Amino acid sequence: MKYVIGIDIGTSAVKSVLVSGEGKVVCEHSEGYPLYNPKPGWSEQNPDDWAERTIVSLRRLMDKSGAKPSEVEGLSFSGQMHGLVLVDGAGKVLRPAILWNDTRTASQCRKIEQTLGSKLLDIARNRALEGFTLPKILWVQEHEPEILSQAEHFLLPKDYVRYRLTGSFAMDYSDAAGTLMLNVAGKTWSPEILQAFDLPMSLCPKLVESSEQTGTMLPDVAEAAGLLPSTKVFAGGADNACGAIGAGILGEGKTMCSIGTSGVVLSYESRKDINPQGKMHFFNHGEENAFYVMGVTLAAGHSLSWFKDTFAKNLSFDGLLEGIEEVTAGSGGLLFTPYISGERTPHPDADIRGSFIGMDSGHTLKHFARSVMEGITFSLRESIDIIRQSGKEITEVTAIGGGAQNETWLQMQADIFNAAIVKLESEQGPAMGAAMLAAYGCGWFSSLAECAEQFIRPAKTYAPNKEQVEVYSELFSVYQDVYAQTRGLNERLAAYRK
Known part of the structure; x- marks a missing residue:
């Protein structure tokens, strides 16, 4: 062995x-x-x-x-x-x-x-x-x-x-x-x-x-x-970079969404002359002579853990998310922006802060929990759109991290991104990518892509639902308006933060 x-x-x-x-x-x-x-x-x-x-x-x-x-x-x-x-x-x-x-x-x-x-x-x-x-x-x-x-x-x-x-x-x-x-x-x-x-x-x-x-x-x-x-x-x-390797992001058009404390959308790029002009990060890949573009949501999973710890401390994450699939897309007109730690993509703004918009007395804990998940995913969609606007076609996204552990969230990503979402059989993230670099370095494989064929296996794919895609597309346009309309308010509130 x-x-x-x-x-x-x-x-x-x-x-x-x-x-x-x-x-x-x-x-x-x-x-x-x-x-x-x-x-x-x-x-x-x-x-x-x-x-x-x-x-x-x-x-x-x-x-x-x-x-x-x-x-x-x-x-x-x-x-x-x-x-x-x-x-x-x-x-x-x-x-x-x-x-x-x-x-x-x-x-x-x-x-x-x-x-x-x-x-x-x-x-x-x-x-x-x-x-x-x-x-x-x-x-x-x-x-x-x-x-x-x-x-x-x-x-x-x-x-x-x-x-x-x-x-x-x-x-x-x-x-x-x-x-x-x-x-x-x-x-x-x-x-x-x-x-x-x-x-x-x-x-x-x-x-x-x-x-x-x-x-x-x-x-x-x-x-x-x-x-x-x-x-x-x-x-x-x-x-x-190692997370990308561990998710098999080793070819043109390959894209992943990682939701941990922060959230990352990362797409493989072979062209070294790409310059996103600061809208997204542009880094060297772990694969030789390759690159990747990356957008970041500073408080992705952190938004959900903050919400649980603040409003549902006695519940487990499974308990908090139980029944959210019964809440319709749009969370009953409730919208969340995950700017609780500022934002990175597409707004490099350390001072912006999050918000719930559209609250009414009919909203329950489940509406709020689903709204937080939708807001996180909308933020990541902004990175997906920037990559698409550069000329790339994104029809499939590999999901890793905490956002790949809940079936409702995986389907939500498919519908908001309008792309098939792939969940991996055994998702070890960056540690697996590091192991793959060692395997390739040891000469076990002729390329990292060949290593990925052996090491990485998809478990399930979530296809976008056409009707939900249309609903979320409309809601996304509302989400995109929130930043500009709350920025001035947050600047005025900054003096009161302790």
Whole structure:
């Protein structure tokens, strides 16, 4: 028997999956770690927590599965994007990691825009948003210059963990694309961007393909993890790129919708000259010389969990959603906008806030729950429409994440997107994508697409209902009016937020 391991470095936990040569997930194990919020808007973690819990996760994965260390040929990574890790020449972490959901860098984003102007979208293909890495480096440069002066390299979360396992520094293109320092089409660090902010090129680690081997396990780490020092370690990719690989988004027209805490619509793109002008993200894929466009709803699943925790705390999610299929499309004239954490696509607006519109005394908890789900899906439809407007035909969407766990929601996506929705047989998300990169890197397959044919199997397809499509199309036009008509109100209310 032969295996590979996929490791996903998430925001709340590391997840490891052991996958066989047939693509079966034989075993999985997760280990949590803390998140720190030392000031309002700040979000930090200790990079050593990621590394130490990863090693523990690997050891427990091997113990639980009973697999022999000699049967594990390789491992690879998926990781939360954008998080800044600064290390000195000895690889020592210089300060806590600043994460993707940290919002302290608004002024640095404006500085980037003012300094680079249109060159930012021409080179990095993405707007300057608080979550990205360059604004975080500039924040350290401004507020902690003594820290930056000691830094030999900046790394992203999975890259630091991989360094701890192998002793080598590297970063793959899919994760580097989320730093605002990469020439995305040219696949090189941008001297023009770095020089504009007095950042040395040496701060950037070497760039590699996601499937490239970056080393083997350090002997002491291998022993602690229950693996052999000869275990091959591959670069891995950004969580969204790995999620795309794990969902089989490996060809023109392939599209996925992932609903977790945030929501993502991602579509494969082979053309490197595409420039969405900041309407959507444009990143390098984990597949060599491929790209993807991506739209983000900041509070997708988070909107539903917020609603449950606030208004139905004693109910489980299954209890909250029980009977929503009996509520007609449009939730009895009740409309929800999921802007409770601001919005990203198509409105990069940190100040907009959510709303329920159309409430009356006849609405029940089920109307509200369905309305929240519809509002989340309408927000994701905006990303689908932007991709379609670029000339792509989207007739099928693979659903992953929490939004793929409820049949009513899957049908709702089919009707709102007007596309067939595919649910996978075994959906492991980014961890599966990382395992597939290891399998491909080990030479098990001639391409990631061939690997996907073996590893990924559809379970069920939900076809759009013509009548529901028409209803939702009309409601969607109302949804699209809400942002403009509530923006001014939210600006006036901002002073009262505590």
